[in-house]
Amino acid sequence: MKAAQQAQLRLLDLQDLDSSLDRLAHRRRTLPELAEIERLEGRLTELRDAIVAAETEVGDLEREQKKAEQDVDQVRTRADRDQKRLDSGQVASVKDLGTLQTEIESLQRRQADLEEVVLEIMERTEEAEGRVAALRTDRSAAQDELSVLTERRDASLREIDEEAGTTSAARTAVAKDVPDDLLALYEKLRGQFGGVGAAKLFRGACQGCHLALNTVDLNRIRAAAEDEVVRCEECRRILIRTPESGL
Template identity: 55%
Template sequence: MKAAPEHQLRLLDVQQADTAIARAEHRARNLPEAEEVRELDARIAELRDRAVAARTALSDIDREQRKAESDVDQVRSRADRDRARLDAGQVSSPKELEGLQSEIASLQRRQAELEEVVLEVMERREAAEAEAASVTAELERAEAGREAAEERRSAAALEIEDERATERDRRERLAKEVPEDLLALYTKLRDQYGIGAAALHYGRCEGCKLALSTAELGRIRQAPADEVLRCEDCRRILVRTTESGL
């Protein structure tokens, strides 16, 4: 294949634009901000589960507390009725009086036990309420952090897209200056290797980074300026420049 030296040099500019586009696309796929958003999404999901569990536990303890307090009220009411009978002198039989006094004493003990249960439930409720508040606050912080990370991700993605659009426009302009057959060969090689054209830089191919043999360099020195060369190792288009060391 033949192509004017200036067209071959322009191919390096096309490759530079393609590399910049590929680099921008890689950055877009691997944004640190996107990873941060994914991590925060996972954290938020975990915290929401914990928040539901904390609210459920608090609701269960509330029911337990209401029942315990109701039990205390029932025992207290019964004891009050017994005392009222006792104070009103409604019991005349010594045996019945002894039984009533014994029942009042038993109810007092039972009330004390139930009040201990209420205190224990109240302590557990206080701990559960603190846990629910802590999880809720942590969830709010995570959601706020996620919102900020999403804003940073959007800003970074927009910046990359602007860069990619600029390079695509530049690439389109440059490609118009390259002959169709040369551009087609370059495109084929770029699709295969990621890099379709590379400069010969002081005897080394910038595509594969390997030094060319003495024999190959001798052949290149003898080749016409418009001959399209290929690297003997990586088979990419090899473009001669003022820094080729020939």
């Protein structure tokens, strides 16, 4: 393949711009905010689930407490009714009086037990409500942190995209100076060799693979015509000759 020396030199400019675009793309993918945002989004999902579970527990406990309080009221009402019968003197039979007193005592014990149940449920409800409040506080803090990180990420992305836009425009202009066949070869090699398709021959070494060329290869390149497109025998990248090539 042949191409004017000036066109070959433009490949170095193109390579520099492409390397800059690759670095910008890498920076865009690896912004530290991205990992932190992902972590916080996961944390918010965990908090959301925990809040739902805690709120459900509070709701269940409130219903349980209401049922227990209703049981207390029922027992208290029955005990009050029996006490009124006892106090009214309407029960004349000694046996009936004894039965009534026994029932009242049983109801009082039952009421005391149920009131203990209500208190225990109230304590559990208070603990669950405390967990809900704490989880909501954690969620609010995580949301605030996420908002700050999102703003920082967006600012960084805007900066990267602006730089990438400027670099892409410059690349388009440079690519116009490179013949289509040489450009196609360059693009092919870039895809094969980690984004580097053309490299400078500097003091007898390829700046693509950073290996020194042997005497035979240097003599071959030295003898090649100025418009001949030469390749590194080690890495097969396009080698660009300059006054610093050491030929």
